[in-house]
Amino acid sequence: MKALVLEEKLRLSLREIELPREMGTRDVLIRVARVGICGSDVHYYKHGRIGPFEVKQPMVLGHEAAGIITAVGSEVRDLKPGDRVCMEPGIPDLASRASREGHYNLDAAVRFWATPPVHGCLTGEVVHPAAFTFKLPAHLSLAEGAMVEPFAVGMHAAGKAGVKPGATIVVIGAGPIGVMTALAALAAGAGQVLVSDLFSEKLAIAAQYRGLTPVNIRSESLAARVIEVTAGWGADVIFEASGSPKALEGIFDLLAPAGTLVLVGMPPEPVRLDVVAAQTKEARIETIFRYANVYPRAVALLASGKVDLKPLISAVFPFEQSISAFERAAEGRPADIKLQIALEESAA
Amino acid sequence: MKALVLEEKLRLSLREIELPREMGTRDVLIRVARVGICGSDVHYYKHGRIGPFEVKQPMVLGHEAAGIITAVGSEVRDLKPGDRVCMEPGIPDLASRASREGHYNLDAAVRFWATPPVHGCLTGEVVHPAAFTFKLPAHLSLAEGAMVEPFAVGMHAAGKAGVKPGATIVVIGAGPIGVMTALAALAAGAGQVLVSDLFSEKLAIAAQYRGLTPVNIRSESLAARVIEVTAGWGADVIFEASGSPKALEGIFDLLAPAGTLVLVGMPPEPVRLDVVAAQTKEARIETIFRYANVYPRAVALLASGKVDLKPLISAVFPFEQSISAFERAAEGRPADIKLQIALEESAA
């Protein structure tokens, strides 16, 4: 099977590779059609590791995928060949305590695509459990299907926050996860969402959406803006999606009493937290790790037309140009929200 | 002061009446501009009572109001003469235990407009606490301002339900509260909302809104439709907004496992509840009583443009024709979602 293989740090090949293909009775076989490039894929490409996860042997990249079912196991009931689907890339041990409690994303034994030593999905076909494979409605494209994975992160963040209808929300960071979190918060009921960043290119993309208000913190104070739009009360929820240690400085000044801060971004080092400032607001701080039980509702939201992720697909590369796609992703152009790879032209 | 007075059951006068006008340091004086007619107003008109609340002496009607501030008490900071505002019609004892716990709507000593023996607001001017008076943004009309009160009921119901983004919702009953609850649920994140009723006129109004799907239960089974759109899983939340005792029959067949039923409608008699059916789904049943702490976010949602209530205003009557307005409201025409009375033409 041909696949995009990270041989080692900074060395990609598009080549044949032997991949496990045993299919259980509750699995499906999927012809991969579209794969989005995630920041973590790029990070493995550039650095060969993320924290404790190190690329020690060649690994197929990619985990944001949609495709078409080509075969199903004997016990699969709700899916059939020809169905267009998107896939959750993590396969937990469903019998673990974390999984039984509904937090399968926290199961320590989870096998997640393109997280060493588990291969990703930038290849022609993958075997996947039916339980983590979700049918796309007829009018959702495979391109949108491949956006469900990063959108699920935003959905999970919005779900943790418990956004109340009409709430005022701040999202710090207008990268792909920031914008998708902002869109999830908007869909979850936000009356208005301020999205802050340093790059006007990123903010311009967020600003296309009605309900998202860009704030360029190079030219204006986010705190002042929040105080103004909330008449001094503060934001009901703040999503930190930049991962910048500086983002937490004075953050509780922006927060409403009894408000919630959701830490979505992953700062490389421990950050400074002003505990007393948080206490004065009696802030609740939520953290998220990927997502769980979000896909069906994420697909429903896209299908409803309430959320349109197509404007976030900045460019699409054919599978044969996967390496170029990664090179461009590695450039980190501010206006590139999401790059995708199309494995079969007709499928998109 | 001229007012619309319910002298006794079935007898209305538009006449001068002496009303209390002492203004405290934290009160505001408001020139009333628009008042919506609520089902409870009509019920007092037709029956002279609602449960234990009996009209024993002449009472001014009306509690869904917007107006313009004409004077403010010495301690009022956030409002000033000329501000266009809407008002929460219930004034609780803020020192009561229920109020201190954040449930001021459950305070037994609450004084609520047009609930005997408390006068309503269908009169030229009212004194009201600043804490329960909310400024309307410039682009919201006073007509929309007078819709905030019934919309707050829907917002409160949606808040209790904890609608998750992308959820599938059912609203039983397409009257004013049903439609406003459906719109609140949609704003709160619903992916799709099925609204059921027996009257096609009512459903036609709901159907104007993208995201609301009408289901006429004269011609099709709501249960079958829910099972179809949710692939057998059931609705995440059901709002019962008809008050019909029949609405609860078999209702848990429509509900998803661990789903929520919110009882918004007020059936005149106890209803039959299938406890074992509820337990099999481990259903949570929420009830609501008016609303609390909802106005700021309701105004924000209307201001954001995410919710447009103007299509629900079926007709507007000048103050001088208030009695005609009530007579029409008493007819209960299916297509009349909300009738309003305009106290000053220029204000609307």
Added chain:
Amino acid sequence: MKALVLEEKLRLSLREIELPREMGTRDVLIRVARVGICGSDVHYYKHGRIGPFEVKQPMVLGHEAAGIITAVGSEVRDLKPGDRVCMEPGIPDLASRASREGHYNLDAAVRFWATPPVHGCLTGEVVHPAAFTFKLPAHLSLAEGAMVEPFAVGMHAAGKAGVKPGATIVVIGAGPIGVMTALAALAAGAGQVLVSDLFSEKLAIAAQYRGLTPVNIRSESLAARVIEVTAGWGADVIFEASGSPKALEGIFDLLAPAGTLVLVGMPPEPVRLDVVAAQTKEARIETIFRYANVYPRAVALLASGKVDLKPLISAVFPFEQSISAFERAAEGRPADIKLQIALEESAA
């Protein structure tokens, strides 16, 4: 394998029966030591069915069990032969949507001991998934281990209620589930728990526990007592554990504003619910179906000494006298809270 077999309604045999014994890599083999008799066992014995579940062929009874591990599958890590354990009697499909969401008790495909056509555990040995088998600390007896199952129902009810520390609680019904719910609520923080019943024998058993106050509703008004002990505020949580349709009459008079009613008992027919009375208190009504994710904390509570269930074991019968045990259980003596069957004398 010898087992207590319900051949058909009203006919029990203690006889050899062929039982499935294939053991998977994640299963354990358990020598059954103690089994409690549940109301549902007795109901199958007397009526041959519970709702849609009908005994159509001989079925082994029993699902409240503790025992000793005799063998473990190759992938089992946390258990070993010799471990004393208790078992959750329901085995769900862990890949179902309900299970993935943390509600494995609501999975429609669950296989639950002694629920037709699934055999129970009143037999010498059973195979069970390690994931639903829980080790007992050294100082907990197997007799107590067999009490974990019914106690888990009370724990689940208390968990749903969200009992706040110092809360005033009412439990209606002093049967086994009522008392165990009362003890769970007490352990969950209740300041005081009123337990009501018609039978003084049952109440006398509840009254042994400090913190449980018996109220015999033959001789005094529960409502009056609640109003007295709460200075008019009402109970924070009411657990309905009698299953009596009359229990819901006027029940919201006892409830505090924003209080919670948990429906634990299973009335045979739909009951009358006063919706408006519930709304006036803005009551939340929770229902429960068995339990999920409760065993580890239930065992921890028993191990801590905070909850002592031994006084609720009314009598213990040797396995050979199982039929006599069921005959006595079928008598329904008020003072019999829990009857147990000891499969091996030395194990208890």
Added chain:
Amino acid sequence: MKALVLEEKLRLSLREIELPREMGTRDVLIRVARVGICGSDVHYYKHGRIGPFEVKQPMVLGHEAAGIITAVGSEVRDLKPGDRVCMEPGIPDLASRASREGHYNLDAAVRFWATPPVHGCLTGEVVHPAAFTFKLPAHLSLAEGAMVEPFAVGMHAAGKAGVKPGATIVVIGAGPIGVMTALAALAAGAGQVLVSDLFSEKLAIAAQYRGLTPVNIRSESLAARVIEVTAGWGADVIFEASGSPKALEGIFDLLAPAGTLVLVGMPPEPVRLDVVAAQTKEARIETIFRYANVYPRAVALLASGKVDLKPLISAVFPFEQSISAFERAAEGRPADIKLQIALEESAA
């Protein structure tokens, strides 16, 4: 009126001072009987300020109080002269948005005893709103009544945590707030509570309570102990009650997946928070600011006998020796959990 006056940093007088005494219709007059010395009182004594709150003019100290009502305003219904009571020391603006939402502790305009420029209660008599004055049951002493205030902090922390029955809890810091938080968590359902500290004297006091397990982090690893007692799963809730910046180092290693960290202690500077470690556990972090709506249930818990705070009263000083009491408190003896001042001998 004689009072204990902090004239300025490090200078106390027991002298006559003019205090406001206007009594409103909903106020009560209370003869102060017992006052506990809080760390904040000592901090004002030693440093003359806490953060932005600076002692600029003489201020009466003390805010943990119980007393006896000597007069009531004309609208007070639930209290009468002779009632033994404890008092919430903060008087919020009940009409503020924070108060209306149930978070009156977060109202910026709150007037809190012994927080500059508001006088405290170490004086003969105080006027207080009835709404923040709570009757003590007959068998609770005034000494215990004066413990309700610090215990309320622990109750509020336990409430925020949402301790599930049978949970394993860690409390870092065995000072007065740490121990009271541990006792609140135990009462709220904890199966076991590990309390850690550096001082064996403090731990010895905690160890008197069944259910509290002391861990001296000078001699053993808290992390290792938590891993051991939870079989590797981690603590369900950790309360940080030391205020030490070092306490957060590696703290998420101790936490169960989806567990909760409650920040009770107030570190003088921002602390380092390992965001990625928190995310891996999907930790929720709660902060608290004093308490709200806790007193009635705190009094109920003490009255129930489930929580006994008397062992925490290390010494009692007569009013005339108040200055000595503060000098001793300022020593910070490890075994001094709570020092109290008795204003009238017969009252205690």
